[in-house]
Amino acid sequence: MTQPVFWGLVGMALVVMGLYALIVHAHLLRKVLALNVMSSGVFLVFIGLARRAPVEGSAPAVDPVPQAMVLTGIVVAVAATGLALALIVRLRSLTGRTFLGGDKGD
Amino acid sequence: MAALSLLDWALDGLLALLLLWLAWRTLSTPALFQAVVLFIGFGLVLALVWARLYALDVALAEMAIGAGVTGALLLAALVRLEPPIGRGRHPARDDEQDDNG
Amino acid sequence: MPPDLIGPDWQGSGWMLASVFVPLAGALLGFLLPRLAAAMGLVTAVLTAAATLALTLDVMAGGPARTLLGGWAAPLGILWRADGLSVALMAMTATVGVMVSLYAAAYFRAAAHERVFFWPLWLLLWASLNALFLSADLFNLYITLELLGFAAVSLTALGGGAAALTGAIRYLLVSVLGSLSYLLGVALLYHACGTVDIALAAACIADAPRPAMQAATGAMIAGLLLKTALFPFHFWLPPAHGSAPAPVSAVLSALVVKASFYLVLRLWLDLLGGGAGAGGGRWLAELLGVLGTGAVIWGSVLALRQERLKLLLAYSTVAQIGYLFMAFPLAVAGSAVAWTGALYLALAHGLAKAAMFMSAGSLLRFGGHDRIAELDSAVHRLPLTLTAFALAGVSIMGLPPSGGFIGKWLLLEEAFRQGRFGLAAAMLLGGALAAAYVFKVVGHAFTPAERERRVRAIPKAMEWSALLLAVAAIVLGLTLPLISPLLQVGGASAAAGGAA
C-alpha cells in the first residue's frame, strides 16, 4: 500500500462513518456534524489519491486541480452548514424540537 | 514514488488514527458541546493531514473555514438551541436529549 | 494533451451566456433593491425566457452548440454544451418559469417578507437550473446541484410554518447527502481518468479499472436518485413539496426534480454510453426499471389515499418520476424511442404538475384550506382554476391529445413491442390510479356546497397562469413533429458528443 492509497482508504472510512451517524442519530445538530465528517472524507479521497505517482518523471507531483476543487467543496460545505443551522435554530424556536418529526416513514 | 521511510509511515499512521478517533468521538459522544469541540479538533488534525499531503492551500482553508468558521457556527447554534430557561455560561453541559438509545 | 488547449471557438452562442447570467443578474439586483424585487423579477423572467427561446431556435437550426468558459478547452477548462436534450428541458423551464413568475407576483403581493426573498431565491434557482442543463463538466455539475438544492430548500422554508421547516431541513440533509455521494463518484472518476469532462471521461471509461468505475458510477447515480426522489428514496419529497408555498411547490415538482433526472440520463447516455459500455449497464437499467415500477404503483396508491390536495399532488409526482425510469430497461434493449417517450413525459409532467400545484394554491388561497373533501362547489367560483386542474389532469392521466399521452404511448408501444408486459401493465395501472385521484379531486369540486364558506378573492393572474400552463401541457401533445427532433437522444447523441 502506498501513501495515497492509504489516505484514500482513511477518507472512505470517514465517509462511511459519517453516513452511519447520519442515519442513526436523531438530533439534527448531530446530523449536521455527520454530514461534515462525511464531506471531509470525500475531500480526503479527492486529495489523498491525487498524490499518486506522477505520469512522467519530470511532471510535478502535486496536482493542483483536486486541491482547487476541494477548496470549492469546503466553502460549499460551510455554506450548507450555515443554512442548516439557521433552519434548525428556527425550528427549535418555533416548535421546541431539535429533531425531525414523525412524518418520515410511510 | 520512492518508498516512504518508516518515520513517514509512523507519522501517517498516527495522524490517521487520531483523525478517525476524533471523527468517531465527534459522532458518538453523548454531549453535544463536546462533540462540537471534538469536531473542531478533527478539523485541525485534518489541516495537518492536508499539509502532509502538500495541499497547503487546503490546509489553510481547512483551518480557517473547516475548523474555525464552521466551529464558530456550530457553537453559536448550540447556544441558540439552549432552552431559554437554562441558565448557562456553559451551554456545553446540556446532554443531548435525543441520544439515549 | 491536445496542443491547443485554448480553443479556437466559443461559437457565438451568447444566448447560453444570457440564459445563465440574466437570471443571476436579476437575482443580484433583486437582493440589492428589495423594493423593486418583484418588478425586476418579472422583467428578468421574460428576458431569460427570451434568451432560452433564442438558444432553442439556434440549436434546432444549427445543432449542438458549445462554449468554452474561460477560453480553455476540455481537460483544463469547463465546457457548456447545449444539445437537444438540454435545450428541451431549458425551454420547459422557461415556460414554467414565466408562468410561475406571473403567478408568484400575484400570490406574494400582500406578503412583504416572502416577496422580498422569493425573487432572488427563485431567480438563482432558475440560473442554476440553466447552468446545470448546459454544463458538460462533472465537477461543475456538482456545484450547480448544490446551488439548486440550497435554492430549493430556502424556497421551501419560505412557507414559514413548522411543517415547512421540517420539510426543508429534511430536504437539505437529503440534498447534501446526495451531492456528497455524487462528488465521491466524481473524485474516483477523476483519479481513474484524470478529467471531469463528460466526453473525455466517457472515452477513458472502458480502459479504467472496473471496480473504481463501478463505484464511481454507483455513487454518482445513487446520489442523483436520492435527489430525484425515486422510490424508495422518495420519503423526503411529499413533506417538502406539500408544505412549501404554491409557486414553490410548482417549481420543485415541475423543475427541480427533473434536473437530477436529467443528470442521470445525461450520465447514462454520454458517460456510460447508454449502458452498453459499462458491464453492469443492463443490470442497472433493470434495477432502475423495477424501482420505477415501484414508484408508479406506490406513489399512485398513496396519492389516492391523501386527504390534502397538495400532498396528493406530491405523491403523484413520486409516481410520475417512476415512469421516467421505466424507460431505462426499454432503452437499453436498443431503442431510442423509449427516451423520446420518457422525455416527453418529463416535459408534459413539468407543465401539468406546475399547473396543478398553482391551481391547488389558488384553491388553498380561496378557501383557506386544501382538504379535498371540502372543495365543494369550487367549480362555480373558480371555473378557470378548475379547468386548469382538469386539463392538467388529462395530461397526468395520459389521455389524448395531451403531452402525457404521447409520452406514455411511446413507452407503452415499446414495452409491448419488446414483450415487457409487466412494465406495460404497471403503466396502465398507474394511468388508472392517476385517473382515480384526479377524479377524486374534480369530483369533490363539482359537488354543490353544503354550507357557505368564507372565501377570498383570487387575482386573475393566478388563475390564468395556471390555465395557460395546463393548455401548454395539452398542446405539447400536438407538437410531436416539432419537438421530437430535439429529443432524438441516445444513438444520435453519442455521435454528437464525439463531434463536439
Add this chain to the structure above:
Amino acid sequence: MAEPPNKDGGGRRTVPDRTKTPGSVPAHRALPAAARALLALLMLGLFGGLAMAVLSLSEPAPGLAAAVAEHLAASGVDHPVTAVLLNFRGYDTLLEMVVLLLALVGVWSVGRARGCAGHAPGPLLRQLPRLLAPLMVLVAGYLLWVGAHAPGGAFQAGSLLGGVGILLCLSGQPLPRWADGPVLRLAALLGVAVFALLGVAVVLLPDGAPLAWPPALAKHLILTIELAAMLSIGVILAALFTGGRP
C-alpha cells in the same frame, strides 16, 4: 482499519427532557439495536466496496498537473492552485461565490439575527478584538497578496476577515449604522457581481470568450476579483454567524 462506530450503550442514560413542549411526541425514535447492527454491517460492506475501488486505481495517476504547469504562464499568476481557481476553472469559483451568497439569502429568509451568542461578553472577549482584529486584517491582506505565487488567496483571506467579523460580533461592539442595510447587501454580493461583470465584459474583447482573461490583463483582473471576493466572503461568513437578517 476503522469500522463504523457501534454504540455500546455509551449514551444510554435517560436525561430529563427539559426542552419538551407539552404534548409533543417522544423526543425521537432511535433505531433498535438490531437495526443498528444491521446498518453497521451494511456500512462495513459499503466500506469494503469503496476500498476495493480505491485499491483498484492504477498507480501512475492520471491528472492535470502537467497541463496546468504548461499553461501557468498564460494564467496571470504563478501559483497553480490560484491559477486553477481563478483562471482555468474560474467559472466553478464564480458559482461557488453564488453558493455562499445563496446561503446568506436563505439564512436571511429564515429569520432575524438575535444577537451574537446569547450572553454578555467577558472582559477578555471585549478586549480581544482590539488586539487581534487589526492583526487578522493584516494577515488577510498578506494572504490575498501572496496567493498569486504561494499558498493563500481569496478564500483563506476572506475567512480570516469573517473571523474578524465574528470576533467583533462576540465582543458586543455595535456595528456602525451604515453597515446595516443596503451597504451590507452590496458588500455581500460584490464578489459575485465583480466576477460576473468582468467575466461577461471580456466577451467584448477581440477573440473574447466568457471568463477568459487575456494574458496581458489576467494578473490585474484576478487580483480585482480576489479583492472583491475576499470582502464578500468575509462579510457573508460573519453574517452567517449572526444567524439571521439584521
